[in-house]
Amino acid sequence: MNKIIVYEEEDFEGFRKEFTCSVPDLRSVDFGDCISSLKVIGQPWLVFRDPNYKGVGFAYEEGEHKHIQLSNNISSLQLVTEDLEDPQITLYEHPNYEGISKVIKEETNLSYGYFNDKASSHIVQKGAWLLYEHPRRGGWYYIAREGTKLENYGPLYHFHDKCSHVYPLKSGRPRIQQKVAVRTQVGNKYLVCSIKPPQQLCMVCSSIYAS
Known part of the structure; x- marks a missing residue:
């Protein structure tokens, strides 16, 4: 079962709640703006600063996260439901999916090749991806989901010619739920x-x- 366990304090202390489906507004369940650590089981989860999965967001894969981004500032939680096997994203050199393109199917440090700081638009064919500003998963990142397109990194995200690393989110290992x-x-x-x-x-x- 896919699940996230969220805690009021760091190091998994204080009040806690468990969720198995997305929560658009944590204040509706009396747990808004108070999460400081979390545990993820199964598929990754996204946490957002604003309700309805808006504002700054961060991704967390399966594991225990005793210190997190947006501590005490998380207003919504979203379960990543995409099939994360065989991921694929296409990056384009120019806005509107024009210019040279690069198809990526695995984690890639773009600074080692010819497409570093060149992407200006993308299309996600499969999976969910994190597009990082710096190599080795450094700096700010954009969350790209399956079936989505972003025709221009510039006006809204100021991400034009800044992508240096791409990472496909991964699901946790299968767990036996019954004897x-x-x-x-x-x-x-x-x-x-x-x-x-x-x-x-x-x-x-x-x-x-x-x-």
């Missing part, structure tokens, strides 16, 4: 065992490990 039975053959015998959360089953080697 299951595992049947393994050992010689002429079959062994049957059951596992349940928080353990996980490696589908490649059938080994069991704790999450």
